Amino acid sequence: MSCISFADLLSGLYAGKLEGYALKELRNYTSKFLGAEYTADRIDVLYECFRHKVAHLAQPYAVFDTQSKSKTFGGQGRRLITWTVRASGPRPPIQIVAQSAPNQIVGAATPWPVQYDHRAFVSVRSLASDVEKSAQKYMRCLATDAAARENFKKCMVTYFPQ
Numbered sequence: 001m002s003c004i005s006f007a008d009l010l011s012g013l014y015a016g017k018l019e020g021y022a023l024k025e026l027r028n029y030t031s032k033f034l035g036a037e038y039t040a041d042r043i044d045v046l047y048e049c050f051r052h053k054v055a056h057l058a059q060p061y062a063v064f065d066t067q068s069k070s071k072t073f074g075g076q077g078r079r080l081i082t083w084t085v086r087a088s089g090p091r092p093p094i095q096i097v098a099q100s101a102p103n104q105i106v107g108a109a110t111p112w113p114v115q116y117d118h119r120a121f122v123s124v125r126s127l128a129s130d131v132e133k134s135a136q137k138y139m140r141c142l143a144t145d146a147a148a149r150e151n152f153k154k155c156m157v158t159y160f161p162q
Helices: 002-015 023-033 040-057 066-073 124-144 146-159
Strands: 080-086 094-105 114-123
Touching (some): 002 146, 023 124, 040 094, 040 114, 080 094
Antiparallel strands (some): 094 114
């Protein structure tokens, strides 16, 4: 959660907003500072399945139905995504793997069987390292990009009013 929250905060600072920023700003930040491994789909799943659910419900759903977020996932076809969080693992840090056939979670996370057809793997060490590197890139950007500096300044004036 800390990795996602920190990237989310940085995206707001980069956008110049401490309120009213969301997935669009996170996508923009990740495309500029996290690189090609962080595709829009991976960021969408990370945001909708993990960040949003953890921030508002304390825990992600055992299975996330992309159909429940048609604004984000519309036109992609329905996916039922379960998840595995690993301390470390292969790159990319966020992988979404289609299952060869629908599977069920039985009893462990819910009192009834729940089907899924995709699994999201999140490798925390790699994600944390990449978010830290993105923050360093963002800091370098502040030194050279006047618009980024102005957005950061707007946020600081909002956060620390005089």
